[in-house]
Amino acid sequence: MNQLPLSKKSQTFIENLRIYLFSCGKKTNEIDEITDELEVHLYEAEKENKSVEHIIGSSPKEYMEQISGEMSFDVRGWAKYVPIIILGAFSGIVLKDIVFGGFQYSLVELIGYPLVCIVLLLAYMWTFRHISSHNFSKAKEFFFLYLVSFLSIAMFVGLMFLPNYIESPIIMHGYYGNLIVASMAISFLIGISIWSKTIVSIVLPIFYIVPEYLVGFTDLSVGNQLWISSLIMYALIGAYLFFEMKRTSTSAK
Amino acid sequence: MAARSQLLKGILDACVMAIVEEKAVYGYELSQQLQKVGLLDISEGTIYPVLLRLQKNGFIIGEMRPSASGPNRKYYFLTDSGREELERISSEWMLIASPVSQLLQRGENR
Numbered sequence: 452m453n454q455l456p457l458s459k460k461s462q463t464f465i466e467n468l469r470i471y472l473f474s475c476g477k478k479t480n481e482i483d484e485i486t487d488e489l490e491v492h493l494y495e496a497e498k499e500n501k502s503v504e505h506i507i508g509s510s511p512k513e514y515m516e517q518i519s520g521e522m523s524f525d526v527r528g529w530a531k532y533v534p535i536i537i538l539g540a541f542s543g544i545v546l547k548d549i550v551f552g553g554f555q556y557s558l559v560e561l562i563g564y565p566l567v568c569i570v571l572l573l574a575y576m577w578t579f580r581h582i583s584s585h586n587f588s589k590a591k592e593f594f595f596l597y598l599v600s601f602l603s604i605a606m607f608v609g610l611m612f613l614p615n616y617i618e619s620p621i622i623m624h625g626y627y628g629n630l631i632v633a634s635m636a637i638s639f640l641i642g643i644s645i646w647s648k649t650i651v652s653i654v655l656p657i658f659y660i661v662p663e664y665l666v667g668f669t670d671l672s673v674g675n676q677l678w679i680s681s682l683i684m685y686a687l688i689g690a691y692l693f694f695e696m697k698r699t700s701t702s703a704k
Numbered sequence: 705m706a707a708r709s710q711l712l713k714g715i716l717d718a719c720v721m722a723i724v725e726e727k728a729v730y731g732y733e734l735s736q737q738l739q740k741v742g743l744l745d746i747s748e749g750t751i752y753p754v755l756l757r758l759q760k761n762g763f764i765i766g767e768m769r770p771s772a773s774g775p776n777r778k779y780y781f782l783t784d785s786g787r788e789e790l791e792r793i794s795s796e797w798m799l800i801a802s803p804v805s806q807l808l809q810r811g812e813n814r
Binding site: 455484485487488489490491492494495496501505506507508514517518520521522523 | 730731732735747748749750752753756757760766774775776777778
């Protein structure tokens with residue numbers, strides 16, 4: 452990124468375009484190239500008192516679609532990302548289940564988890580694309596994000612109850628089996644962390660498992676434990692994302 | 705105005721290649737050149753989807769160069785196949801531009 456002195460409006464447009472193109476599955480280096488180029492254009496145009504609207508026309512969404520339409524889909528990149536995201540999410544879920552009682556899944560769950568992950572991945576991509584290509588108010592943006600978060604919870608909860616309605620073989624492991632699966636899951640999450648050069652694949656499972664584990668030691672009712680641990684988990688994820696964003700924007704400067 | 709924009713869309717690729725053929729230009733400079741020759745209806749950002757398409761087809765290539773007055777800029781050059789494509793579009797344009805003009809003027813004189 453050029454980090455040029457741009458107006459707030461231009462900065463927002465560039466950031467939104469970046470998110471939009473990424474959620475369309477475009478190649479990262481191509482996204483960097485086109486956004487850098489547009490940044491230079493906006494910088495020179497603003498020196499001559501031209502507005503963003505003057506450059507891109509009246510509809511940011513239409514303009515983003517035009518740009519996106521000329522860029523190729525990153526098949527190889529997403530072919531790497533999708534299995535890694537799904538397996539990473541599944542590793543976290545498996546680890547949590549082992550901590551709270553052991554590896555025990557029905558065939559319905561083993562098929563359902565990857566499917567739910569794919570659906571949610573598409574839902575999140577669509578949401579980010581939708582938000583970034585419209586000038587929504589903060590309240591509306593939160594509404595869409597809340598909607599997709601609710602969908603995540605609903606789908607996972609649905610999957611928890613699905614085996615009660617559809618009978619299928621159950622796969623269980625003993626002590627050593629759990630130990631092997633847990634080691635594999637931890638190794639995989641560490642592997643993702645090294646590959647992606649971020650600690651996100653390590654901190655997210657910690658935020659996902661540890662609060663519930665610690666709250667389990669309190670005398671609170673099961674219902675209260677559930678919502679308090681969920682609240683702590685989301686607060687920790689929010690705090691992590693906030694500090695991460697602050698860190699990256701500081702290092703960019 | 706909208707009709708003019710629609711008509712221009714079909715020929716904009718060739719207009720961009722014609723400017724790039726004269727000399728290597730960067731995005732902002734290209735948009736100014738288009739305005740200078742009288743194509744005022746094209747919003748400046750319109751050139752970027754065109755530049756992406758021309759690069760994808762191998763008709764132009766981009767190269768980053770430092771600038772004395774600000775950030776690095778991406779300059780565009782016409783490739784050999786771009787030159788061939790420009791020639792092809794130019795001759796096609798000549799074939800239709802003249803009869804279309806005559807036809808439309810005949811309509812005006814009625």
